[in-house]
Amino acid sequence: MKIQMKTPLVEMDGDEMTRILWKQIKDILLEPYIDLKTEYYDLSLDERERTKDQVTIDAANANKRLGVAVKCATITPNAQRQKEYNLTQMWKSPNGTIRAILDGTVFRKPIMVKGITPCVRNWEKPITIARHAFGDVYRDSEIRVNQPGIAKLIFEAESGEQIVEEIARFTGPGVLQGQFNKDDSIESFSRSCFEFALSSHQDLWFSTKDTISKTYDHRFKDIFQNIYDREYKDKFESAGLEYFYTLIDDAVARIIRSKGGMIWACKNYDGDVMSDMVSTAFGSLAMMTSVLVSPEGNYEYEAAHGTVTRHYYKYLQGEETSTNPVATIFAWTGALKKRGELDHLDDLIAFANHLEQATLQTIEEGEMTGDLITLFHNPQVEAKKLNSRQFLEAIAKRLLVLQVTKA
Incomplete structure (x- = not known):
């Protein structure tokens, strides 16, 4: 049945x-x-x-x-x-x-x-990338500039107030990009990260480039820190966990030297790129889970x-x-x-x-797809390359045994 x-x-x-x-x-x-x-x-x-x-x-x-x-x-x-x-x-x-x-x-x-084995030899535990899932370059507006002129960033408030910031003076062709984020989304992002860290009992690192983006990225940094201080500091200390902020340049260096096992929270684009880097270093782009968790559950x-x-x-x-x-x-x-x-x-x-x-057992017993062959090393097991369907069928055989044993 x-x-x-x-x-x-x-x-x-x-x-x-x-x-x-x-x-x-x-x-x-x-x-x-x-x-x-x-x-x-x-x-x-x-x-x-x-x-x-x-x-x-x-x-x-x-x-x-x-x-x-x-x-x-x-x-x-x-x-x-x-x-x-x-x-x-x-x-x-x-x-x-x-x-x-x-x-x-x-x-x-x-x-x-x-x-x-991960390419980074000292990585012993998985590194989880927490990627903000709203705004930034993924919801941007872009303009192709074909003539000289002035580019301005303009905000018109409902009250009638207007804020104008000059971006650049074009003497010839170029491109423009505008992106945004919202405090409530950043707050949801930070709480999701803190809750996930507590539930999985992992340290949380957060990185942006606030030294360059002194308003945009710094807003992320401030919101994380304020919510941590108000709502999560005592919980983290009681659980023996650490939260800290650092520049993304420093975070990359620290991650490479670490043993893994932490959550690394990143803005939208940073998380996109760094998750590819982490997954490749652990073995293959095809060996990484991904789940979007919304504030509503x-x-x-x-x-x-x-x-x-x-x-x-x-x-x-x-x-x-x-x-x-x-x-x-x-x-x-x-x-x-x-x-x-x-x-x-x-x-x-x-x-x-x-x-x-069954999926992991199939690989560990030497049956796998081509991307894993050169990465697999076990002197006691000879690796065998399977095509996609053969690999799924090999998994199916082991799954049947597990299901029958359970029944």
């Missing part, structure tokens, strides 16, 4: 190779065991074009309504993609749109597996990597690919566990744990 669900997950399908893996994961690893209930949204670039990106907004609002979502990787189009897909415009990042609607914080953590799980375009083009040509699906599998298991937790479904939680165990 299949495991039953009470409340649907919001399922956000995606693009290219990850879309192919998405269906295979459901077919091979999920639907044989779960009566899978989802509210489906197609976030492929074709569908976003057809709906003028309304489908992304609908999916985000469904997440707010149902509480838990799982998302496949999606394309954020550039000029080349606009031409390739014949788009009417370069639609904004779906992740950026969803984060703007949900707010909150993205927590990204590498998936550690025996036999794969909504959760959106996804892989931290992109759509694996190069493999997709090979797939379209009929070539065999060895694409790593681990982060996408863990997106599903994270969502299933949270759904099970909220709906009090112990069997669903146990299944998700078994699937994660």
Whole structure:
């Protein structure tokens, strides 16, 4: 008998190779065991074009309504993609749109597996990146300047007051970018980080570039410090935990020299880049979990990597690919566990744990995708490269054993 669900997950399908893996994961690893209930949204670039990106907004609002979502990787189009897909415009990042609607914080953590040692030899524990999920460059406005002139930053208050700041004097062509953030979003970000640190019993580091951005970045620093002093200092000290702020330059140096095991809170773009650095140093971009936690208690799980375009083009040509699906599998298991937790479904939680165990066991016993072969080292185990489907089927064999043993 299949495991039953009470409340649907919001399922956000995606693009290219990850879309192919998405269906295979459901077919091979999920639907044989779960009566899978989802509210489906197609976030492929074709569908976003057809709906003028309304489908992304609908999916985000469904997440707010149902509480838990799982998302496949999606394309954020550039000029080349606009031409390739014949788009009417370069639609904004779906992740950026969803984060703007949900707010909150993205927590990204590498998936550690025996036999794969981090490139940074002293890293012994995972480093969790806490990425602010609102504003900054992901909600920016941009202008291409084609002639001489003056660029100004203007704020017109409802009271009628006007603030004007000159940005630059152009003597020729150039570009302009305007970005923003809001105190209430930064406050939510800080509280999410402090709460997550307490619940996971990890130190919290926070970094910006306030020496250069003396108003914008400094506002982040001040809000974090004020909330920490008022609401969390005693709790951190009682738990034996540390919170500190440092410049991002210093944070990078400290992280490299550390043993890991902390939460590193970053602004939106910093978190985007640093999570890629951390995941790669721990092994592979395809080995990192990612969950967006909103202030209202909504959760959106996804892989931290992109759509694996190069493999997709090979797939379209009929070539065999060895694409790593681990982060996408863990997106599903994270969502299933949270759904099970909220709906009090112990069997669903146990299944998700078994699937994660089977996935790691498959790699540790020497069966893996091509990106992990050169990283894997265990003198007692010979590594074998599998294509994507073979890898999923190898996981399925171990998952069946775990489920039968449990039964």
